[in-house]
Amino acid sequence: MDARKVTMKQPTIEMGFGFNDTELYEESYEQDGAVKEAIDRGSSKWTRVIVATVAPEQLVGVFKLQDDIDYDMMVDEDGSQHDLPPGELLFLPDAYKGRAEELSEERDKLPHRELLRCARQATAVISRMKTRAAEARQSEQPSSERPFALKPLEAAFVNFVNGRGSRARVAAREEAISSNNMGAGKRKKGNLTAAEVEHVLRLLKGKLLTNEDIAAEVGISTRSVSSVKSRTNRDPDYLTKLADEHYEAERVKACSLQIIGEKKNAGAPIWSVAQLMEEVRAKYATETSARHLRKLLKTEAGMTYRKLKRLSLQTNSERCLVLRSLAAARMLDLLHQDYRVINVDESWLNTSDCRHSKWGPRGKPNTLSMPFLGSKVNMIAGLDNRG
């Protein structure tokens, strides 16, 4: 094998692009004026290119690199008509390299009026994007009629993977609850609040209404009404006790939410429910259950327990905070002026087989000869704000 010839062991694929695993040539070339050469070099990694644009026409085009792309025409295009001078570098964090002392939170903090202006810009941008999305939603084809529509079996698989079935059930249940369509007798007695019990007792005092009438009035089951009636007969303090219980539950909830809110605002990590329980106990001398806290975190605080994504320490350094702020102000300005912003980025997917167990004969080693590493699928995509 030629020393300068390198065989690509792991084929690379670009999203929407074809790929090949042919040979790459390790060559050095001149740095200056090497645009065409660089492009050709990149091109050599693909035998064919399929550019798949999603919207608006869901177009698939196939280019033959050498025949279809005229780089010279592209590179030498005159930019004199442009609003922006062509090839302008609008923001480059590297421009602040070695000038850390110039960047400080205090100095670069936007004045209140500027912040308001940016907030207004952001509101306008968001509303514009929402309108565009709504218009697109109205005009778009049903998913089953799109050129890339999944076949029925594939759709069934995707629905299964995405758990749409269970989501639909949850949605139906939520809808039934919100429309109070649960039906008499379906609601549990334990769900009655002190206010509801008080309401029932007030109606019972009148002695004019039947249990069914009261159930319909309060929106609970007749069984609950008769239960309240018999409990009150047995224990005259039933309502007071229930109110106390309710008050205590509300207090525990408020204490827990206070702790959760403090942590959320301070950006402090909530590692576990046990840690929260401990903190609630220490601060408010109140006992609460893990189940209750979990429910509060999910429903009230809108949080989920997820895999941690570690960031480096300098992520939130003063320099980064200031640069993010400067870049955000500039970008919001561009978005507000309705420039077409195309966000280009790359990502990858590991295709290594991560399954770590299989059925095997008892008493024998459960071995399987297989490659440790899979190919890496590289994706490169651009997303613009015009759809």
Place this chain on the structure above:
Amino acid sequence: MDTDVFLSFMARLAKLLDWQEQNWRARTVFLLDGASYHRNERALAAMEKLGLNVFISAPYSFDGAPVEKLFALIKQGRLAADAMKTGKRQFRLVASILARRASMLSKASLLSLWVPSTVALTRYLTFRRV
């Protein structure tokens, strides 16, 4: 991924945009993250020569990049176990699944991705930590 592949993609994208619309460069900005192959001298010079207006985002501002959410959508769900096996044929299968998934995303859902990113930008203004 390297500068060559990136430049090749950008050149092709520019070609596609040329084909769709004349004079698109006037009001188009490319938002890129600060990867080394985006901001090295050669890449910046090439993009300047292509006439592309470039905005390199600030460090660690992935919340403000809607395309990150696009990748999350593409990767969502499990790929079939067979597709995760190594080998050229299976590799093609993974790639085709990803391409198909990308193509399935509607215009409305793609446009919606800009909303949380704009919200993130406003958070950055007040020095909120990521």
